[in-house]
Amino acid sequence: MGEMEQMKKEAEALKTQIEAARKAAHDTDMASAASGVAPAPRVQLKTRRTLKGHLAKIYAMHWCTDNRLMVSASQDGKLLIWDSHTGNKVNAVPLKSSWVMTCAYAPSGNLVASGGLDNMCTVYNLKTPVIKTVKELDAHTGYLSCARFLSDTEVLTASGDTTCALWDLETGKQKTVFLNHVGDCMCLSLSPDMNSFVSGACDSLAKLWDIRDGQCKQTFLGHTSDINAISFYPGGNAIITGSDDCTCKMYDLRADQELITYQDAALNSGVTSLALSMSGRLIFAGYDDFNCNIWDSLKGEKVGVLSGHDNRVSCTGVPPDGMCVCTGSWDSFLKIWN
Amino acid sequence: MSSNSNLTSMRRTVEQLKLEASVDRIKVSQAAADLQQYCLQNASKDALLVGVPAGSNPFREPRSCALL
Numbered sequence: 001m002g003e004m005e006q007m008k009k010e011a012e013a014l015k016t017q018i019e020a021a022r023k024a025a026h027d028t029d030m031a032s033a034a035s036g037v038a039p040a041p042r043v044q045l046k047t048r049r050t051l052k053g054h055l056a057k058i059y060a061m062h063w064c065t066d067n068r069l070m071v072s073a074s075q076d077g078k079l080l081i082w083d084s085h086t087g088n089k090v091n092a093v094p095l096k097s098s099w100v101m102t103c104a105y106a107p108s109g110n111l112v113a114s115g116g117l118d119n120m121c122t123v124y125n126l127k128t129p130v131i132k133t134v135k136e137l138d139a140h141t142g143y144l145s146c147a148r149f150l151s152d153t154e155v156l157t158a159s160g161d162t163t164c165a166l167w168d169l170e171t172g173k174q175k176t177v178f179l180n181h182v183g184d185c186m187c188l189s190l191s192p193d194m195n196s197f198v199s200g201a202c203d204s205l206a207k208l209w210d211i212r213d214g215q216c217k218q219t220f221l222g223h224t225s226d227i228n229a230i231s232f233y234p235g236g237n238a239i240i241t242g243s244d245d246c247t248c249k250m251y252d253l254r255a256d257q258e259l260i261t262y263q264d265a266a267l268n269s270g271v272t273s274l275a276l277s278m279s280g281r282l283i284f285a286g287y288d289d290f291n292c293n294i295w296d297s298l299k300g301e302k303v304g305v306l307s308g309h310d311n312r313v314s315c316t317g318v319p320p321d322g323m324c325v326c327t328g329s330w331d332s333f334l335k336i337w338n
Numbered sequence: 339m340s341s342n343s344n345l346t347s348m349r350r351t352v353e354q355l356k357l358e359a360s361v362d363r364i365k366v367s368q369a370a371a372d373l374q375q376y377c378l379q380n381a382s383k384d385a386l387l388v389g390v391p392a393g394s395n396p397f398r399e400p401r402s403c404a405l406l
Contacts, residue, residue: 033370279380
């Protein structure tokens, strides 16, 4: 038998081994385990702010760690920084390329980043008298779907070139490239302890990566289409994914498998975005059908809906203090709810 | 594509699978219990779950109406 044939057999054997090990750990399912938990209350949130200012579809938004400022990105070619309490625009950053797909706020509040079909991640300093471009991170060979700051000196990116990368903002170069997906990387989420991150891709897989050694540690199967959204559960032991297959899923990192699928026969639109309430109990998932559905993460039941946008909900975000949820839409508006 | 790079790629796939197979897994019942505990312990602080009293809601200020 040639080496190739031998290795193919070995790969199949390993896949079977992994599946068997996961099954062996599957001594119950999440919904049964949660049968003793009191149902979440019916969640009825009101729109507290409608942020008007973008002139085209909004593709991304991200909260600042101060729980008040947020950045949004639109294909009108601008990043807008908003004061969510007053509803006022604090800053506008004109983009070189209007085909933006992601934006991010640095934990310090000093920097923001954007990226998209220009294949680059551009970092801006908000604290200089005039907003300045700090760096253009240029090495990906595909679109930039997601960017997140670890600090003022390190940025993580996910790209349509199927890789994720860790960048040094001082040199503008990639420190680590995370290689393993076989489809466009669409989203990423940093672990609470910042030692790892998870990515979701068009290969319908979610992967857990060690930031420092660059290795893929675990791969989560189950979705049957592109994973567009991903988020760590607040405690750091689980992740939630949202997909074009119209479902969200929870995967536990220590059990190394899917625990629950959030789905409804009436829902046949893809999931575009998701955010978790600060206890993790509620999942806010944005769909192509213009709604944001609210799921009880433990019981798998739908407990509410945020209706009000006139087009696809493209992004959702909950600030660190969990005081509200923001939805952004192709209708060019952002709404704040609580 | 040369057969050499196919072979290299396959070797990498096998190494990756070996790494993923070697993960220590806990039982789902344990994982579920820990997740539930986290949620329930933090539930009272979760404004979107339990609500925010109007007075301390930064997104809701008392509005005054001026009748002109």
